Protein backbone atom coordinates (compact mmCIF):
# COMPACT_ATOMS: atom_id res chain seq x y z
CA UNK A 392 0.00 0.00 0.00
CA UNK A 393 1.45 3.34 -0.89
CA UNK A 394 0.55 4.76 2.49
CA UNK A 395 3.06 2.37 3.96
CA UNK A 396 6.78 2.25 3.64
CA UNK A 397 7.42 -1.03 1.95
CA UNK A 398 10.61 -2.99 1.83
CA UNK A 399 12.11 -4.94 -0.98
CA UNK A 400 12.59 -8.62 -0.79
CA UNK A 401 10.93 -11.45 -2.61
CA UNK A 402 9.66 -14.64 -1.00
CA UNK A 403 6.45 -16.07 0.50
CA UNK A 404 4.31 -18.54 2.45
CA UNK A 405 0.91 -19.90 1.71
CA UNK A 406 -0.90 -21.02 4.74
CA UNK A 407 -3.66 -23.49 4.87
CA UNK A 408 -7.14 -22.58 5.77
CA UNK A 409 -7.03 -20.13 8.58
CA UNK A 410 -8.04 -20.68 12.10
CA UNK A 411 -8.88 -17.62 14.03
CA UNK A 412 -7.76 -16.88 17.51
CA UNK A 413 -8.85 -13.40 18.35
CA UNK A 414 -9.70 -11.71 21.54
CA UNK A 415 -12.73 -9.44 21.64
CA UNK A 416 -12.24 -5.84 20.50
CA UNK A 417 -10.94 -3.50 23.17
CA UNK A 418 -13.26 -1.81 25.55
CA UNK A 419 -13.95 1.76 24.68
CA UNK A 420 -12.19 4.69 26.25
CA UNK A 421 -10.78 4.49 29.70
CA UNK A 422 -10.27 8.16 30.41
CA UNK A 423 -9.46 7.84 34.06
CA UNK A 424 -8.36 4.24 34.36
CA UNK A 425 -5.19 2.36 33.84
CA UNK A 426 -4.57 0.37 30.66
CA UNK A 427 -3.48 -3.20 30.83
CA UNK A 428 -1.02 -4.71 28.38
CA UNK A 429 -2.83 -6.65 25.68
CA UNK A 430 -1.89 -8.64 22.62
CA UNK A 431 -4.16 -10.81 20.54
CA UNK A 432 -3.02 -13.34 17.99
CA UNK A 433 -4.34 -13.92 14.47
CA UNK A 434 -3.31 -17.17 12.80
CA UNK A 435 -3.67 -18.56 9.28
CA UNK A 436 -1.80 -21.80 8.73
CA UNK A 437 1.79 -21.10 9.66
CA UNK A 438 1.30 -17.33 9.55
CA UNK A 439 1.00 -15.73 12.97
CA UNK A 440 0.35 -12.07 13.71
CA UNK A 441 0.39 -10.74 17.25
CA UNK A 442 -1.57 -7.53 17.65
CA UNK A 443 -0.55 -4.92 20.22
CA UNK A 444 -2.70 -1.94 21.13
CA UNK A 445 -1.36 -0.81 24.50
CA UNK A 446 0.54 2.21 23.23
CA UNK A 447 -2.50 3.53 21.37
CA UNK A 448 -4.89 2.95 24.23
CA UNK A 449 -2.50 4.47 26.74
CA UNK A 450 -1.98 7.47 24.48
CA UNK A 451 -5.74 8.06 24.56
CA UNK A 452 -5.62 8.06 28.34
CA UNK A 453 -2.76 10.59 28.33
CA UNK A 454 -4.73 12.77 25.94
CA UNK A 455 -8.01 12.67 27.81
CA UNK A 456 -7.05 12.31 31.49
CA UNK A 457 -8.20 15.18 33.68
CA UNK A 458 -6.39 14.09 36.83
CA UNK A 459 -2.68 15.01 36.47
CA UNK A 460 -1.62 11.93 38.42
CA UNK A 461 -3.61 9.61 36.12
CA UNK A 462 -2.07 11.33 33.15
CA UNK A 463 1.45 10.94 34.57
CA UNK A 464 0.87 7.27 35.29
CA UNK A 465 -0.46 6.68 31.79
CA UNK A 466 2.51 8.46 30.27
CA UNK A 467 4.92 6.32 32.28
CA UNK A 468 3.03 3.22 31.14
CA UNK A 469 3.13 4.34 27.51
CA UNK A 470 6.89 4.79 27.59
CA UNK A 471 7.25 1.27 28.98
CA UNK A 472 5.35 -0.36 26.11
CA UNK A 473 7.12 -2.58 23.62
CA UNK A 474 5.73 -0.45 20.80
CA UNK A 475 7.21 2.79 22.12
CA UNK A 476 10.55 1.18 22.92
CA UNK A 477 10.88 -0.31 19.45
CA UNK A 478 9.74 2.90 17.76
CA UNK A 479 12.50 4.71 19.62
CA UNK A 480 14.98 2.00 18.60
CA UNK A 481 13.91 2.34 14.99
CA UNK A 482 14.24 6.12 14.97
CA UNK A 483 17.72 5.82 16.45
CA UNK A 484 18.67 3.34 13.73
CA UNK A 485 17.69 6.02 11.19
CA UNK A 486 19.81 8.56 13.09
CA UNK A 487 16.70 10.43 14.19
CA UNK A 488 16.20 11.19 17.81
CA UNK A 489 12.81 10.56 19.33
CA UNK A 490 12.58 12.75 22.38
CA UNK A 491 10.18 11.82 25.16
CA UNK A 492 9.55 15.52 25.71
CA UNK A 493 8.58 16.21 22.12
CA UNK A 494 6.35 13.12 22.02
CA UNK A 495 4.58 14.16 25.23
CA UNK A 496 4.14 17.74 24.06
CA UNK A 497 2.52 16.52 20.84
CA UNK A 498 0.28 14.11 22.71
CA UNK A 499 -0.99 16.79 25.07
CA UNK A 500 -1.31 19.62 22.55
CA UNK A 501 -4.85 20.98 22.18
CA UNK A 502 -4.90 20.09 18.48
CA UNK A 503 -4.06 16.45 19.26
CA UNK A 504 -6.48 16.20 22.15
CA UNK A 505 -9.25 17.47 19.88
CA UNK A 506 -8.68 14.42 17.68
CA UNK A 507 -8.96 11.92 20.54
CA UNK A 508 -12.61 10.88 19.90
CA UNK A 509 -11.95 10.23 16.21
CA UNK A 510 -8.73 8.34 16.97
CA UNK A 511 -10.49 6.22 19.56
CA UNK A 512 -13.32 5.39 17.13
CA UNK A 513 -10.81 4.43 14.47
CA UNK A 514 -8.75 2.28 16.84
CA UNK A 515 -11.86 0.41 17.92
CA UNK A 516 -13.00 -0.06 14.32
CA UNK A 517 -9.62 -1.37 13.25
CA UNK A 518 -9.30 -3.67 16.24
CA UNK A 519 -12.70 -5.16 15.44
CA UNK A 520 -11.92 -5.52 11.73
CA UNK A 521 -11.13 -8.78 9.97
CA UNK A 522 -7.39 -8.92 10.66
CA UNK A 523 -7.46 -12.72 10.44
CA UNK A 524 -8.89 -12.39 6.93
CA UNK A 525 -5.99 -10.12 5.98
CA UNK A 526 -3.53 -12.72 7.27
CA UNK A 527 -5.29 -15.39 5.21
CA UNK A 528 -5.27 -13.30 2.02
CA UNK A 529 -1.57 -12.68 2.36
CA UNK A 530 -0.79 -16.33 3.13
CA UNK A 531 -2.79 -17.46 0.07
CA UNK A 532 -0.07 -15.92 -2.13
CA UNK A 533 2.85 -17.55 -0.34
CA UNK A 534 4.35 -21.03 -0.66
CA UNK A 535 2.34 -23.41 1.46
CA UNK A 536 3.58 -23.64 5.01
CA UNK A 537 5.91 -20.67 5.00
CA UNK A 538 6.24 -19.67 8.63
CA UNK A 539 5.49 -16.04 9.40
CA UNK A 540 5.74 -14.60 12.86
CA UNK A 541 5.08 -10.89 12.91
CA UNK A 542 3.71 -8.20 15.19
CA UNK A 543 1.22 -5.46 14.49
CA UNK A 544 1.55 -2.33 16.59
CA UNK A 545 -1.31 0.15 16.68
CA UNK A 546 0.36 3.48 17.29
CA UNK A 547 -0.77 6.99 18.14
CA UNK A 548 2.34 9.01 17.44
CA UNK A 549 3.44 12.38 16.05
CA UNK A 550 4.53 11.14 12.62
CA UNK A 551 1.50 9.66 10.86
CA UNK A 552 3.48 7.08 8.91
CA UNK A 553 3.00 3.36 8.82
CA UNK A 554 5.91 1.04 8.10
CA UNK A 555 7.47 -2.39 8.44
CA UNK A 556 10.49 -2.75 10.69
CA UNK A 557 13.16 -5.41 11.26
CA UNK A 558 11.83 -7.90 8.73
CA UNK A 559 14.63 -10.38 9.27
CA UNK A 560 14.69 -10.87 13.01
CA UNK A 561 11.54 -9.53 14.65
CA UNK A 562 9.23 -8.19 11.95
CA UNK A 563 6.72 -5.60 13.05
CA UNK A 564 4.16 -3.48 11.24
CA UNK A 565 3.76 -0.10 12.91
CA UNK A 566 0.34 1.24 11.96
CA UNK A 567 -0.39 4.86 12.66
CA UNK A 568 -4.02 5.23 13.70
CA UNK A 569 -5.60 7.42 11.02
CA UNK A 570 -9.25 8.39 11.15
CA UNK A 571 -9.36 8.89 7.36
CA UNK A 572 -8.66 5.18 6.75
CA UNK A 573 -11.62 2.81 7.03
CA UNK A 574 -11.57 -0.84 8.05
CA UNK A 575 -11.36 -2.23 4.50
CA UNK A 576 -8.40 0.02 3.67
CA UNK A 577 -6.72 -0.93 6.92
CA UNK A 578 -7.17 -4.66 6.21
CA UNK A 579 -5.74 -4.15 2.72
CA UNK A 580 -2.65 -2.46 4.20
CA UNK A 581 -2.09 -5.26 6.67
CA UNK A 582 -2.39 -7.96 4.00
CA UNK A 583 -0.02 -5.98 1.77
CA UNK A 584 2.66 -5.52 4.43
CA UNK A 585 2.35 -9.08 5.68
CA UNK A 586 3.00 -10.28 2.16
CA UNK A 587 6.32 -8.44 2.15
CA UNK A 588 7.19 -10.07 5.46
CA UNK A 589 6.10 -13.44 4.06
CA UNK A 590 8.41 -13.11 1.06
CA UNK A 591 11.31 -12.39 3.37
CA UNK A 592 10.40 -15.49 5.36
CA UNK A 593 9.99 -17.75 2.33
CA UNK A 594 12.98 -16.74 0.23
CA UNK A 595 16.47 -17.28 1.57
CA UNK A 596 18.73 -14.25 1.18
CA UNK A 597 21.29 -14.66 -1.59
CA UNK A 598 24.79 -15.33 -0.27
CA UNK A 599 26.92 -12.19 -0.16
CA UNK A 600 29.25 -11.99 -3.10
CA UNK A 601 32.30 -9.80 -3.49
CA UNK A 602 32.01 -9.84 -7.28
CA UNK A 603 28.56 -8.70 -8.18
CA UNK A 604 27.81 -8.51 -11.87
CA UNK A 605 25.47 -5.86 -13.32
CA UNK A 606 22.89 -8.62 -13.76
CA UNK A 607 23.20 -9.55 -10.07
CA UNK A 608 22.57 -5.90 -9.19
CA UNK A 609 19.57 -5.80 -11.46
CA UNK A 610 18.07 -9.01 -10.13
CA UNK A 611 18.49 -7.65 -6.64
CA UNK A 612 16.49 -4.56 -7.52
CA UNK A 613 13.86 -6.59 -9.34
CA UNK A 614 12.73 -7.85 -5.96
CA UNK A 615 10.92 -4.49 -5.84
CA UNK A 616 8.30 -6.17 -8.04
CA UNK A 617 7.20 -7.57 -4.69
CA UNK A 618 5.05 -4.43 -4.53
CA UNK A 619 2.88 -5.80 -7.31
CA UNK A 620 2.71 -9.19 -5.62
CA UNK A 621 1.60 -7.55 -2.39
CA UNK A 622 -1.13 -5.59 -4.18
CA UNK A 623 -2.48 -8.75 -5.80
CA UNK A 624 -2.41 -10.66 -2.51
CA UNK A 625 -4.08 -7.82 -0.60
CA UNK A 626 -6.84 -7.58 -3.23
CA UNK A 627 -7.47 -11.30 -2.77
CA UNK A 628 -7.45 -12.32 -6.42
CA UNK A 629 -6.67 -11.29 -10.00
CA UNK A 630 -10.21 -10.18 -10.79
CA UNK A 631 -10.45 -7.69 -7.93
CA UNK A 632 -9.39 -4.10 -8.54
CA UNK A 633 -6.43 -3.66 -6.16
CA UNK A 634 -7.89 -0.30 -5.20
CA UNK A 635 -11.49 -1.44 -4.77
CA UNK A 636 -11.45 -0.24 -1.17
CA UNK A 637 -9.75 3.11 -1.85
CA UNK A 638 -11.42 6.45 -2.22
CA UNK A 639 -12.31 7.48 -5.75
CA UNK A 640 -9.25 9.73 -6.20
CA UNK A 641 -6.79 6.94 -5.31
CA UNK A 642 -8.60 4.44 -7.45
CA UNK A 643 -8.71 6.86 -10.39
CA UNK A 644 -4.96 7.50 -10.04
CA UNK A 645 -4.23 3.77 -10.05
CA UNK A 646 -6.59 3.05 -12.95
CA UNK A 647 -4.97 5.82 -14.97
CA UNK A 648 -1.42 4.66 -14.22
CA UNK A 649 -2.28 1.03 -14.82
CA UNK A 650 -3.86 1.89 -18.17
CA UNK A 651 -0.40 3.21 -19.10
CA UNK A 652 1.53 0.28 -17.64
CA UNK A 653 3.39 -0.23 -20.93
CA UNK A 654 5.03 3.17 -20.33
CA UNK A 655 6.20 1.93 -16.94
CA UNK A 656 7.60 -1.19 -18.53
CA UNK A 657 9.53 0.93 -21.05
CA UNK A 658 10.96 3.06 -18.23
CA UNK A 659 12.10 -0.04 -16.38
CA UNK A 660 13.53 -1.60 -19.55
CA UNK A 661 15.58 1.54 -20.11
CA UNK A 662 16.87 1.38 -16.57
CA UNK A 663 17.70 -2.33 -16.88
CA UNK A 664 19.62 -1.67 -20.12
CA UNK A 665 21.55 1.18 -18.50
CA UNK A 666 22.65 -1.07 -15.65
CA UNK A 667 23.55 -4.01 -17.88
CA UNK A 668 25.62 -1.83 -20.21
CA UNK A 669 27.16 -0.01 -17.21
CA UNK A 670 25.87 3.39 -18.29
CA UNK A 671 24.60 3.50 -14.74
CA UNK A 672 27.15 1.76 -12.59
CA UNK A 673 27.83 3.26 -9.19
CA UNK A 674 25.69 1.88 -6.36
CA UNK A 675 24.41 5.37 -5.53
CA UNK A 676 23.28 6.13 -9.07
CA UNK A 677 21.68 2.70 -9.48
CA UNK A 678 19.83 3.23 -6.23
CA UNK A 679 18.68 6.73 -7.17
CA UNK A 680 17.20 5.47 -10.44
CA UNK A 681 15.64 2.38 -8.88
CA UNK A 682 14.06 4.37 -6.07
CA UNK A 683 12.48 6.76 -8.56
CA UNK A 684 10.29 3.89 -9.80
CA UNK A 685 8.50 3.61 -6.49
CA UNK A 686 6.76 6.99 -6.63
CA UNK A 687 3.31 6.94 -5.09
CA UNK A 688 2.71 3.63 -6.81
CA UNK A 689 5.07 3.72 -9.75
CA UNK A 690 6.31 1.04 -12.17
CA UNK A 691 7.53 -1.36 -9.48
CA UNK A 692 3.87 -1.56 -8.45
CA UNK A 693 2.06 -1.35 -11.78
CA UNK A 694 4.42 -3.59 -13.76
CA UNK A 695 4.84 -5.98 -10.84
CA UNK A 696 1.08 -6.25 -10.53
CA UNK A 697 0.66 -6.73 -14.29
CA UNK A 698 3.15 -9.61 -14.31
CA UNK A 699 1.82 -11.39 -11.22
CA UNK A 700 -1.81 -10.96 -12.26
CA UNK A 701 -1.16 -12.12 -15.83
CA UNK A 702 0.77 -15.22 -14.75
CA UNK A 703 -1.99 -16.16 -12.32
CA UNK A 704 -4.76 -15.66 -14.88
CA UNK A 705 -3.03 -17.56 -17.69
CA UNK A 706 -0.92 -20.15 -15.84
CA UNK A 707 -2.51 -20.45 -12.41
CA UNK A 708 -1.65 -19.39 -8.89
CA UNK A 709 0.56 -22.42 -8.23
CA UNK A 710 2.74 -21.45 -11.19
CA UNK A 711 2.85 -17.88 -9.94
CA UNK A 712 3.87 -18.92 -6.44
CA UNK A 713 6.53 -21.25 -7.85
CA UNK A 714 8.51 -18.23 -9.09
CA UNK A 715 8.10 -16.06 -6.02
CA UNK A 716 11.75 -16.21 -4.96
CA UNK A 717 13.08 -15.47 -8.43
CA UNK A 718 12.20 -12.14 -10.06
CA UNK A 719 13.84 -13.19 -13.36
CA UNK A 720 11.60 -16.26 -13.45
CA UNK A 721 8.57 -14.05 -12.79
CA UNK A 722 9.55 -11.85 -15.70
CA UNK A 723 10.12 -14.86 -17.98
CA UNK A 724 6.84 -16.48 -16.89
CA UNK A 725 5.06 -13.24 -17.65
CA UNK A 726 6.65 -13.02 -21.09
CA UNK A 727 5.50 -16.56 -21.91
CA UNK A 728 1.98 -15.95 -20.58
CA UNK A 729 1.64 -12.59 -22.34
CA UNK A 730 2.84 -13.96 -25.69
CA UNK A 731 0.33 -16.79 -25.41
CA UNK A 732 -2.46 -14.37 -24.50
CA UNK A 733 -1.51 -12.04 -27.35
CA UNK A 734 -1.72 -14.92 -29.82
CA UNK A 735 -5.29 -15.34 -28.60
CA UNK A 736 -6.07 -11.68 -29.22
CA UNK A 737 -4.84 -9.86 -26.11
CA UNK A 738 -2.60 -6.83 -26.34
CA UNK A 739 -0.25 -7.16 -23.39
CA UNK A 740 3.07 -5.30 -23.39
CA UNK A 741 6.20 -7.42 -23.77
CA UNK A 742 9.73 -7.11 -22.47
CA UNK A 743 12.44 -6.54 -25.11
CA UNK A 744 13.76 -9.83 -26.45
CA UNK A 745 17.41 -9.01 -25.71
CA UNK A 746 16.55 -8.59 -22.03
CA UNK A 747 14.55 -11.81 -22.02
CA UNK A 748 17.50 -13.68 -23.58
CA UNK A 749 19.90 -12.38 -20.97
CA UNK A 750 17.53 -13.32 -18.17
CA UNK A 751 17.08 -16.84 -19.59
CA UNK A 752 20.86 -17.29 -19.62
CA UNK A 753 21.08 -15.93 -16.08
CA UNK A 754 18.44 -18.38 -14.84
CA UNK A 755 20.14 -21.30 -16.63
CA UNK A 756 23.57 -20.37 -15.27
CA UNK A 757 22.17 -20.01 -11.76
CA UNK A 758 20.63 -23.47 -12.03
CA UNK A 759 23.98 -24.90 -13.15
CA UNK A 760 25.78 -23.23 -10.25
CA UNK A 761 23.23 -24.54 -7.77
CA UNK A 762 23.48 -28.03 -9.16
CA UNK A 763 27.31 -27.93 -9.10
CA UNK A 764 27.25 -26.82 -5.48
CA UNK A 765 24.88 -29.68 -4.65
CA UNK A 766 27.06 -32.25 -6.47
CA UNK A 767 30.14 -30.94 -4.73
CA UNK A 768 28.32 -31.13 -1.44
CA UNK A 769 30.03 -28.04 -0.14
CA UNK A 770 26.89 -26.09 0.44
CA UNK A 771 23.25 -26.97 0.72
Ligand SMILES: [Zn+2]
Nearest residue numbers: 392397618621
Ligand atom coordinates in the same frame (compact mmCIF):
# COMPACT_ATOMS: atom_id res chain seq x y z
ZN1 LIG B 1 4.55 -2.49 -0.26
